[in-house]
Amino acid sequence: MIVHGEEPFDAETGLAALAEGPVTATDAFYVRSHGAVPEIDSAAWRLRVLGVVERELELSLTTLREAFREREVTATLQCAGNRRAGLIAIRDIPGEAPWGPGATGTATWTGIALADVLALAGPLPEAAHVGFESADLCPEAQPPQRFGGSIPLDKARRPEVLLAWGMNGEPLAPVHGAPLRVVVPGYIGARSVKWLERIEVRSRPWRGYFQHVAYRLLPEDGTPGPGAGMPLGLVALNADVLAPADGQTVAAGPVEVRGYAFAGGERHVARVDVSLDGGASWSQAELLEDLGRWAWRHWRITVDLVPGDHEILVRAWDSSAATQPEDEAALWNPKGYVNNARPRIRVRAAAA
Amino acid sequence: MIVHGEEPFDAETGLAALAEGPVTATDAFYVRSHGAVPEIDSAAWRLRVLGVVERELELSLTTLREAFREREVTATLQCAGNRRAGLIAIRDIPGEAPWGPGATGTATWTGIALADVLALAGPLPEAAHVGFESADLCPEAQPPQRFGGSIPLDKARRPEVLLAWGMNGEPLAPVHGAPLRVVVPGYIGARSVKWLERIEVRSRPWRGYFQHVAYRLLPEDGTPGPGAGMPLGLVALNADVLAPADGQTVAAGPVEVRGYAFAGGERHVARVDVSLDGGASWSQAELLEDLGRWAWRHWRITVDLVPGDHEILVRAWDSSAATQPEDEAALWNPKGYVNNARPRIRVRAAAA
Numbered sequence: 001m002i003v004h005g006e007e008p009f010d011a012e013t014g015l016a017a018l019a020e021g022p023v024t025a026t027d028a029f030y031v032r033s034h035g036a037v038p039e040i041d042s043a044a045w046r047l048r049v050l051g052v053v054e055r056e057l058e059l060s061l062t063t064l065r066e067a068f069r070e071r072e073v074t075a076t077l078q079c080a081g082n083r084r085a086g087l088i089a090i091r092d093i094p095g096e097a098p099w100g101p102g103a104t105g106t107a108t109w110t111g112i113a114l115a116d117v118l119a120l121a122g123p124l125p126e127a128a129h130v131g132f133e134s135a136d137l138c139p140e141a142q143p144p145q146r147f148g149g150s151i152p153l154d155k156a157r158r159p160e161v162l163l164a165w166g167m168n169g170e171p172l173a174p175v176h177g178a179p180l181r182v183v184v185p186g187y188i189g190a191r192s193v194k195w196l197e198r199i200e201v202r203s204r205p206w207r208g209y210f211q212h213v214a215y216r217l218l219p220e221d222g223t224p225g226p227g228a229g230m231p232l233g234l235v236a237l238n239a240d241v242l243a244p245a246d247g248q249t250v251a252a253g254p255v256e257v258r259g260y261a262f263a264g265g266e267r268h269v270a271r272v273d274v275s276l277d278g279g280a281s282w283s284q285a286e287l288l289e290d291l292g293r294w295a296w297r298h299w300r301i302t303v304d305l306v307p308g309d310h311e312i313l314v315r316a317w318d319s320s321a322a323t324q325p326e327d328e329a330a331l332w333n334p335k336g337y338v339n340n341a342r343p344r345i346r347v348r349a350a351a352a
Numbered sequence: 353m354i355v356h357g358e359e360p361f362d363a364e365t366g367l368a369a370l371a372e373g374p375v376t377a378t379d380a381f382y383v384r385s386h387g388a389v390p391e392i393d394s395a396a397w398r399l400r401v402l403g404v405v406e407r408e409l410e411l412s413l414t415t416l417r418e419a420f421r422e423r424e425v426t427a428t429l430q431c432a433g434n435r436r437a438g439l440i441a442i443r444d445i446p447g448e449a450p451w452g453p454g455a456t457g458t459a460t461w462t463g464i465a466l467a468d469v470l471a472l473a474g475p476l477p478e479a480a481h482v483g484f485e486s487a488d489l490c491p492e493a494q495p496p497q498r499f500g501g502s503i504p505l506d507k508a509r510r511p512e513v514l515l516a517w518g519m520n521g522e523p524l525a526p527v528h529g530a531p532l533r534v535v536v537p538g539y540i541g542a543r544s545v546k547w548l549e550r551i552e553v554r555s556r557p558w559r560g561y562f563q564h565v566a567y568r569l570l571p572e573d574g575t576p577g578p579g580a581g582m583p584l585g586l587v588a589l590n591a592d593v594l595a596p597a598d599g600q601t602v603a604a605g606p607v608e609v610r611g612y613a614f615a616g617g618e619r620h621v622a623r624v625d626v627s628l629d630g631g632a633s634w635s636q637a638e639l640l641e642d643l644g645r646w647a648w649r650h651w652r653i654t655v656d657l658v659p660g661d662h663e664i665l666v667r668a669w670d671s672s673a674a675t676q677p678e679d680e681a682a683l684w685n686p687k688g689y690v691n692n693a694r695p696r697i698r699v700r701a702a703a704a
Contacts, residue, residue, distance in 0.1 A: 217673045219625075219636060230622045234672035265672050266618060270582045273571075279682055284571060320586035320617050321569045321690040326678050330631055338673040 024105035054122030110166030235264030376457035406474030462518030587616030
């Protein structure tokens with residue numbers, strides 16, 4: 001893994017590990033934290049459900065496992081800062097990790113539907129958002145506070161939103177949120193709150209630092225502050241190349257190009273195109289295994305490279321027939337979020 | 353209205369009528385037809401519901417009005433060919449109407465939830481799509497057939513999808529689909545089938561001409577044919593300028609620029625920016641009245657124009673923080689669908 005920070009621990013998946021297949025190996029799965037991994041005694045741990053509900057709940061892990069139907073969802077998580085390095089290359093973004101394309105990964109998550117827990121609590125008529133609060137204390141927040149965020153109630157009630165204790169068939173590791181985390185498919189990773197302790201049903205979006213100040217898209221000349229900029233939530237259509245690597249020298253002739261594309265929200269990837277002439281002409285890549293509507297698609301195409309330098313340009317299309325913006329520079333923003341410009345890599349083809 | 357065809361009748365709304373406000377006047381609302389307006393005797397008319405359902409239904413208008421709760425949704429409809437003129441300017445698209453930015457409009461629709469009718473019919477476990485068939489015979493189809501299309505069952509069950517008999521507080525006019533039409537907010541206009549006669553619950557998407565051959569996004573070098581290209585469904589993020597008009601001469605000084613932006617799907621418009629320097633710097637426009645999650649947003653901004661020629665460039669952002677692609681030429685496709693490039697207009701500012 002490529003480690004961006006030790007405390008809190010931030011690390012992204014290397015290209016080779018991502019390229020292995022559409023399900024990301026658990027021990028290579030990216031980690032984004034805002035505080036130290038909390039030490040939690042699973043036996044003593046309780047999930048509290050409160051806010052605008054008919055009845056508050058306090059549930060042990062045993063109760064959660066026994067009272068609700070176990071469910072499984074294969075879903076891609078993606079950090080809002082994925083591919084930030086491309087923006088930093090244009091203009092520095094001090095204090096933010098230079099994530100490459102590996103702040104994303106796909107796993108099969110096991111747990112229960114958040115909807116089932118909400119149904120037991122009974123949201124009152126004024127309920128409109130569901131907030132999640134973690135056990136980890138985050139010193140970077142102003143003021144220091146536990147990590148948290150919320151999603152609309154409408155989304156929270158959908159069957160794909162899980163409270164998960166398992167990842168790729170194994171118990172969830174502490175670094176990934178044990179004993180229980182949220183998994184919100186189609187939303188930025190920051191909403192899939194780890195080390196979940198408290199669910200707060202609310203009439204308004206979460207007001208904590210990580211939703212009201214951080215994880216917001218600012219205009220190019222904007223300054224972070226309470227309510228400034230656009231709140232992030234749904235992931236935007238994105239893609240990147242996993243092989244060959246940018247700057248790699250390959251043997252001239254047929255070269256397999258591979259990557260991922262993720263539509264975000266409730267959309268799916270409909271098409272991926274590759275161009276070798278700067279976008280003047282495009283060839284369609286093959287979409288690989290379909291892991292369902294909440295997972296990215298890996299793709300591949302074989303291109304024929306004559307000896308010399310080449311630029312490989314990619315664009316994905318989602319199910320609304322929307323495609324990615326071209327100009328990375330125009331997407332620059334002060335926190336370096338949502339770089340979803342068309343990826344491009346340079347490769348040198350060497351004669352045999 | 354700007355008439356593109358008399359038989360079938362195709363006409364778009366003029367910029368001045370669109371600019372009047374976010375709800376489009378009924379008599380100026382765009383019309384896209386594929387056959388002649390059918391003559392329907394409302395008293396004898398019946399809605400048939402069939403396919404993979406527990407019980408087939410045959411319902412009169414009176415029954416529909418009496419058996420189900422009346423609902424109202426303000427929703428934008430948008431033709432998949434909206435703004436095609438911008439693609440035709442790059443390369444001709446024979447046989448397709450040169451729609452400008454007025455193949456879209458917003459109305460308040462009155463009727464009942466499709467979900468309620470489906471619940472009465474009881475979709476069987478294999479049900480996955482809901483098809484709609486019209487009364488109009490379309491000679492342009494191969495072979496000639498009634499207009500039709502389908503949406504996923506998941507969408508069909510959502511409360512915003514209506515079977516509508518009213519538009520902006522008046523009975524639906526024949527040209528807009530009387531006695532009953534479908535309104536599918538967030539989807540291309542072609543799924544909001546007019547003159548509805550038959551609902552077919554299905555395990556697979558509609559196989560008729562208007563979904564399996566037409567209304568698909570082809571690659572630039574593609575040829576229309578059964579299953580060719582990407583099926584259109586969700587509307588992609590789009591925007592255009594309504595005032596001033598492209599090529600207009602205005603008085604130098606403060607000039608109000610107005611337009612619309614529509615996120616499509618289940619997204620909303622989060623931001624609209626305007627640039628006078630080709631995208632080097634941007635100013636945020638004011639988003640006008642919010643008519644709810646299924647309607648576009650009108651926007652306005654006052655820019656200061658010195659005497660001379662100016663280009664006004666616009667980009668909208670949706671709630672996933674996705675923005676529009678820049679390059680209109682790169683979006684060219686053989687049927688001219690989904691031109692959602694950043695709109696740009698040229699104006700001349702004349703000294704007083």
